[in-house]
Amino acid sequence: MSTVLERMTRISLFTIAAIVLAPQGTATADARVDNVFVAYTLVAPVAQVPSGLLARAVVPAGGTCPVLRVKKGSGGSTAWFKVPMSERRPPDTTYPAFSAVRVCEAAIPRHSLAARVLGRDIPAHMPSRIRRLAVLGDTGCRVGQQDCSNPDRWPLARTAERIAEGKPHVVLFLGDFFYREKPCPADQWQWCGSTPEPIEGPAPDFFKFSDTDYSWLADVFIPMRPLLAAAPLVVVRGNHEACSRGGNGYFLFFDPRRDTANVCAPSVTGGPVPVNSITPSWSADLKIRPDWRLRLAIVDSASPEKRGDYDVVSYGINWAEAYRPFFAQAAGFTAPQADVESWLLTHRPVFGIAHETAPDLCLGAASCTLWTSVPNQSAAYGLLDNYSLILSSHIHLAQSTQIPGQPPQLVLGNGGTHLEAEVDYSLPLAGGPLTGVKDLPAWVTQPYPTATSSWTDVRFGYAMLHPGKRRGNGDGST
Ligand SMILES: [Fe+2]
Numbered sequence: 134m135s136t137v138l139e140r141m142t143r144i145s146l147f148t149i150a151a152i153v154l155a156p157q158g159t160a161t162a163d164a165r166v167d168n169v170f171v172a173y174t175l176v177a178p179v180a181q182v183p184s185g186l187l188a189r190a191v192v193p194a195g196g197t198c199p200v201l202r203v204k205k206g207s208g209g210s211t212a213w214f215k216v217p218m219s220e221r222r223p224p225d226t227t228y229p230a231f232s233a234v235r236v237c238e239a240a241i242p243r244h245s246l247a248a249r250v251l252g253r254d255i256p257a258h259m260p261s262r263i264r265r266l267a268v269l270g271d272t273g274c275r276v277g278q279q280d281c282s283n284p285d286r287w288p289l290a291r292t293a294e295r296i297a298e299g300k301p302h303v304v305l306f307l308g309d310f311f312y313r314e315k316p317c318p319a320d321q322w323q324w325c326g327s328t329p330e331p332i333e334g335p336a337p338d339f340f341k342f343s344d345t346d347y348s349w350l351a352d353v354f355i356p357m358r359p360l361l362a363a364a365p366l367v368v369v370r371g372n373h374e375a376c377s378r379g380g381n382g383y384f385l386f387f388d389p390r391r392d393t394a395n396v397c398a399p400s401v402t403g404g405p406v407p408v409n410s411i412t413p414s415w416s417a418d419l420k421i422r423p424d425w426r427l428r429l430a431i432v433d434s435a436s437p438e439k440r441g442d443y444d445v446v447s448y449g450i451n452w453a454e455a456y457r458p459f460f461a462q463a464a465g466f467t468a469p470q471a472d473v474e475s476w477l478l479t480h481r482p483v484f485g486i487a488h489e490t491a492p493d494l495c496l497g498a499a500s501c502t503l504w505t506s507v508p509n510q511s512a513a514y515g516l517l518d519n520y521s522l523i524l525s526s527h528i529h530l531a532q533s534t535q536i537p538g539q540p541p542q543l544v545l546g547n548g549g550t551h552l553e554a555e556v557d558y559s560l561p562l563a564g565g566p567l568t569g570v571k572d573l574p575a576w577v578t579q580p581y582p583t584a585t586s587s588w589t590d591v592r593f594g595y596a597m598l599h600p601g602k603r604r605g606n607g608d609g610s611t
Pocket of ligand 1: 309371372373480526527528
């Protein structure tokens with residue numbers, strides 16, 4: 134029989150052993166427990182990721198990065214391989230806003246047949262013939278303006294289910310994930326759906342950021358989980374992902390490039406973030422048919438603005454000049470080729486119609502419609518010839534417009550956030566885009582002509598696009 138002293142010694146040794154064996158550091162491991170909140174596949178530039186697909190996983194802080202398992206085939210047999218996932222770190226100066234999670238990533242190898250993170254399947258390759266493109270944008274819950282607990286008022290989870298049920302081959306997200314950027318107003322507590330508050334509350338300095346890992350969980354990862362696993366995601370940055378808003382979370386979780394996690398880093402913890410943080414344009418090709426490639430040119434139009442989108446200059450920055458090289462860069466991706474159709478994806482519409490109620494914007498009238506966004510219209514001037522479609526969101530509705538000589542514009546900003554007013558979205562009376570705008574850059578020789586057609590629908594939704602018989606030819610027809 135052991136003595137009390139011996140039993141105590143054994144307990145002590147056991148305790149000490151447990152402490153020694155507790156996991157330390159950031160080593161990558163193939164964990165045996167399902168310790169992943171969410172895993173998904175991002176479409177990425179092939180210059181950085183040869184397969185064009187990047188796997189991301191979000192695990193609790195303190196958990197180890199899992200291993201990505203991929204299945205490959207050769208000579209009629211298949212086998213699973215392990216690919217270590219590495220940590221994608223948030224900027225140190227965001228601490229402690231993203232301290233509850235660890236983000237892990239790995240390039241999915243070319244010719245992978247399947248991919249899995251801790252038992253969860255994620256898209257491993259692009260279909261060789263894409264037939265269903267899901268498109269949505271502007272999805273988060275605008276705290277204080279809509280009931281985040283009511284799926285009729287904030288239907289994102291239901292929309293994500295519907296899209297996943299439709300089995301898209303690719304999902305295009307057009308920007309503005311993040312809307313939980315303010316504390317819940319005290320008199321609207323029952324509407325906020327237990328939304329987490331920003332760390333610093335209402336920021337007295339606009340250029341502090343407003344997101345945290347918990348608010349991204351509430352606004353994005355919990356409602357969108359089925360959608361995130363459904364297909365590779367092409368992600369566009371919205372102005373709600375400007376550095377002063379949800380930019381740090383966007384670059385941590387969703388920007389597909391390896392070198393961008395610090396784009397919105399505050400200069401010091403709790404300090405200012407960059408105002409102009411436009412990132413380079415990039416492109417991705419989707420195979421529609423053997424003789425038809427769809428080239429997506431993605432332009433970051435996520436600047437902050439002071440007064441709607443009607444001024445060229447805001448916060449002392451001429452945004453037309455700032456955006457111009459990036460629209461030119463994107464145009465460079467789209468030189469005419471026999472088998473290529475090109476679309477421009479940019480969050481702010483080049484040719485969108487917004488409804489305004491500010492008398493100074495409406496020349497004294499109580500309300501009016503206006504072309505938005507002036508910086509994009511100016512920056513893209515003369516650089517749109519090779520596109521057969523412009524896809525945007527930003528205005529919280531569904532809308533199409535056709536300007537003569539320009540590609541058609543489709544706006545899908547009705548993905549879940551508080552919708553625009555249900556009013557008449559007739560063509561602006563003043564004329565076409567840029568009519569009457571001051572301080573236009575020298576390369577704009579005259580305003581655009583007014584639209585020949587427009588259509589608007591103010592209801593929640595998304596689009597599932599299917600290829601027609603013929604590809605668009607870059608002259609505005611599809
Ligand atoms: Fe927006």
